[in-house]
Amino acid sequence: MEGGAQYNPRTVEEVLKDLKGRRAGLIKALTTDVEEFYQQCDPEKENLCLYGFPSEQWEVNLPAEEVPPELPEPALGINFARDGMQEKDWLALVAVHSDSWLLSVAFYFGARFGFDKADRKRLFNMINELPTIYEIVTGAAKKQVKDRSSVSNHSSNKSKSNSKLVRIEIQGKYAKVEVKDEEDGLDEEEEEHGDTLCGACGENYASDEFWICCDLCERWFHGKCVKITPAKAEHIKQYKCPSCSNKRPRP
Numbered sequence: 001m002e003g004g005a006q007y008n009p010r011t012v013e014e015v016l017k018d019l020k021g022r023r024a025g026l027i028k029a030l031t032t033d034v035e036e037f038y039q040q041c042d043p044e045k046e047n048l049c050l051y052g053f054p055s056e057q058w059e060v061n062l063p064a065e066e067v068p069p070e071l072p073e074p075a076l077g078i079n080f081a082r083d084g085m086q087e088k089d090w091l092a093l094v095a096v097h098s099d100s101w102l103l104s105v106a107f108y109f110g111a112r113f114g115f116d117k118a119d120r121k122r123l124f125n126m127i128n129e130l131p132t133i134y135e136i137v138t139g140a141a142k143k144q145v146k147d148r149s150s151v152s153n154h155s156s157n158k159s160k161s162n163s164k165l166v167r168i169e170i171q172g173k174y175a176k177v178e179v180k181d182e183e184d185g186l187d188e189e190e191e192e193h194g195d196t197l198c199g200a201c202g203e204n205y206a207s208d209e210f211w212i213c214c215d216l217c218e219r220w221f222h223g224k225c226v227k228i229t230p231a232k233a234e235h236i237k238q239y240k241c242p243s244c245s246n247k248r249p250r251p
Contacts, residue, residue, distance in 0.1 A: 008109070012123045015109045019127060022052035025200060026098045029058040030091050030137050031200045032225060035246040038087070041079035048092060049074040052102070072104040078170055088138075091243075095134040103127070136202045139219055199241060200225035214241035 029037040029050060038061040041048060051059045063073050075097035082090055088122070106127060110120055165219045166228060196205050199219035205211065210223035210230050215238045223229055226241060233239070 021054035024056040025052035025058035048079040059088040074101040095137040111163045161189040
């Protein structure tokens with residue numbers, strides 16, 4: 001199985017690192033690499049699984065032959081439902097099963113290496129700080145950030161530095177930049193975007209990175225995650241993210 005060289009994380013931190021790598025690979029499959037993932041999930045093939053690896057790679061493959069398997073297996077037969085439902089619903093379904101698989105692998109390691117109650121609780125709390133794959137694929141993570149921002153906006157303004165995030169328009173396309181301002185605080189929209197999660201990798205905004213927003217689904221992406229540079233953005237009249245670009249009309 002490509003990218004699947006096994007190793008055994010033995011501490012809470014190592015298990016979290018393993019999970020983050022597998023999670024990043026699965027997110028790639030369901031967002032930036034969604035066209036390739038869709039093509040590989042041919043309903044005419046046998047039962048297929050989506051695997052994520054610690055190396056941040058993903059693979060669609062047949063389930064492991066050994067019984068019992070070395071690690072818990074992902075959901076079986078994800079390809080069979082591909083053409084029987086809307087693509088966004090199918091991807092959301094795969095995302096839910098992928099989240100479940102990540103937890104099962106993480107706590108398999110915890111059980112195997114004797115994590116006690118405190119370690120298990122700490123591992124779960126660390127995992128729970130990450131948006132789920134389902135939340136990223138469906139855009140629910142962005143909505144949760146908006147809700148948190150609107151609640152915390154008024155109480156946090158006084159502690160903000162003089163730098164703030166604004167949006168500048170380049171031929172109809174918005175990008176984020178950091179500018180200095182003598183006024184204290186951020187307005188609600190600025191703080192909301194400061195907490196935005198990338199629709200591809202699920203990570204937060206950083207002031208030294210270029211971001212771009214999809215004009216269809218309105219999700220934000222790191223430029224590097226969708227291979228868009230500021231120079232390319234200047235020539236894009238309407239940007240469509242990989243997921244929106246690959247959507248097919250349904251009969």
